Amino acid sequence: xxxxxxxxxxxxxxxxxxxxxxxxxxxxxxxxxxxxxxxxxxxxxxxxxxxxxxxxxxxxxxxxxxxxxxxxxxxxxxxxxxxxxxxxxxxxxxxxxxxxxxxxxxxxxxxxxxxxxxxxxxxxxxxxxxxxxxxxxxxxxxxxxxxxxxxxxxxxxxxxxxxxxxxxxxxxxxxxxxxxxxxxxxxxxxxxxxxxxxxxxxxxxxxxxxxxxxxxxxxxxxxxxxxxxxxxxxxxxxxxxxxxxxxxxxxxxxxxxxxxxxxxxxxxxxxxxxxxxxxxxxxxxxxxxxxxxxxxxxxxxxxxxxxxxxxxxxxxxxxxxxxxxxxxxxxxxxxxxxxxxxxxxxxxxxxxxxxxxxxxxxxxxxxxxxxxxxxxxxxxxxxxxxxxxxxxxxxxxxxxxxxxxxxxxxxxxxxxxxxxxxxxxxxxxxxxxxxxxxxxxxxxxxxxxxxxxxxxxxxxxxxxxxxxxxxxxxxxxxxxxxxxxxxxxxxxxxxxxxxxxxxxxxxx
Ligand code: C2O
Ligand code: CU
Ligand code: CU
Numbered sequence: 001x002x003x004x005x006x007x008x009x010x011x012x013x014x015x016x017x018x019x020x021x022x023x024x025x026x027x028x029x030x031x032x033x034x035x036x037x038x039x040x041x042x043x044x045x046x047x048x049x050x051x052x053x054x055x056x057x058x059x060x061x062x063x064x065x066x067x068x069x070x071x072x073x074x075x076x077x078x079x080x081x082x083x084x085x086x087x088x089x090x091x092x093x094x095x096x097x098x099x100x101x102x103x104x105x106x107x108x109x110x111x112x113x114x115x116x117x118x119x120x121x122x123x124x125x126x127x128x129x130x131x132x133x134x135x136x137x138x139x140x141x142x143x144x145x146x147x148x149x150x151x152x153x154x155x156x157x158x159x160x161x162x163x164x165x166x167x168x169x170x171x172x173x174x175x176x177x178x179x180x181x182x183x184x185x186x187x188x189x190x191x192x193x194x195x196x197x198x199x200x201x202x203x204x205x206x207x208x209x210x211x212x213x214x215x216x217x218x219x220x221x222x223x224x225x226x227x228x229x230x231x232x233x234x235x236x237x238x239x240x241x242x243x244x245x246x247x248x249x250x251x252x253x254x255x256x257x258x259x260x261x262x263x264x265x266x267x268x269x270x271x272x273x274x275x276x277x278x279x280x281x282x283x284x285x286x287x288x289x290x291x292x293x294x295x296x297x298x299x300x301x302x303x304x305x306x307x308x309x310x311x312x313x314x315x316x317x318x319x320x321x322x323x324x325x326x327x328x329x330x331x332x333x334x335x336x337x338x339x340x341x342x343x344x345x346x347x348x349x350x351x352x353x354x355x356x357x358x359x360x361x362x363x364x365x366x367x368x369x370x371x372x373x374x375x376x377x378x379x380x381x382x383x384x385x386x387x388x389x390x391x392x393x394x395x396x397x398x399x400x401x402x403x404x405x406x407x408x409x410x411x412x413x414x415x416x417x418x419x420x421x422x423x424x425x426x427x428x429x430x431x432x433x434x435x436x437x438x439x440x441x442x443x444x445x446x447x448x449x450x451x452x453x454x455x456x457x458x459x460x461x462x463x464x465x466x467x468x469x470x471x472x473x474x475x476x477x478x479x480x481x482x483x484x485x486x487x488x489x490x491x492x493x494x495x496x497x498x499x500x501x502x503x504x505x506x507x508x
Pocket of ligand 2: 122123124125428429430
């Protein structure tokens, strides 16, 4: 196993021992079965240099606003080995680094927990072995380290990472712990896309400063944490100076609970070239784009028609999420500004939006093991909590319908018919990217749905999607690389922390 906890810092604990033992047993079991051919490929030497990063999680302070510095928790990376561009830090920030690697590259990221509580890191959207995925049971204590080591097998795209401890994910992400993980591959390299400083991360989050200039964590019952200040790349009320040329904005919704309805202030349609799992087969143009917590969209932003001195805003338009809309305890769905773009200089660089981007093979429903009997994941609400199929998170348990066979294609059906209030939920599966094959909405949900429907991008590979009240979404998923125990959950982090998370198990 690639699991190598750093024994020099806190050493083995009982949980560590059990986890390693279980991993070993699973590996041994795989040997006996022909399906093991589908399991973790044997590690072969990669031609690419391994990227090695030391990345403690630390308490730090950032001078935001006038007054006292803001105490944050963040990833503080040092690149030990690998190409210089593998790690970029955003200046004056609670955010962690932008990690940039190539498909096929091995990464070794040593994370030492220097926080006052346990934590664990999840690589959102990356298809990695069980022990590397940041399951809450792998949380490690202050003073301990965890060595994340895996080969990056995902397609070129915009992925990210954040903590994932049971019941504390929302708090830890709000304190600052988030970073972006960009993967490049040769298919993308062959395309003429904006690069270098024209290829920009755009991480949207919301925070609330209290009177002492600190981040206040004030989640509300049901709706989760909705901050009153919008941050982009760790800066409140952000404004960028840009040139009048073409940019690629890698937009990540890193909010705990807030969904965005992204649009430009001048009404220019939005052109997406990639979603969660990387490049789309072809660009998609929408009047606006819905982006719920955890989702990513890469935009082709063509500013060539803008004169120097002009201004454009990226905004979130009003929409109705369902629930007690308009009530002051549920200020979700109101319009706000995300980012101001000040066109500050001219730059003439000829580039054309490619008509095709990356190959994409749709799954066939007929190839699923259950084409007419979907495994249903029904959102419900009981004991004051959102749950799935009336179940709460349990650290180790899986139900029979949460067990999958490695290599088989499954039809899953998510439904959102109940709740008090009914709310949109961004649903996320760990493991490989999946495909959305259909959406439908009932009569009760239709009015809300009509405020978002033109902004949903269901093509390409997805790991997180918006499930509106009254909606049924069907997806096809195949786990063909890594056996083991992984989680799926609502990406409203306060829902996840409460109970809206479950395990699934992939058996060889
Ligand atoms: Cu980004 Cu399990 O989550
Ligand atoms: Cu994830
Ligand atoms: Cu939820």
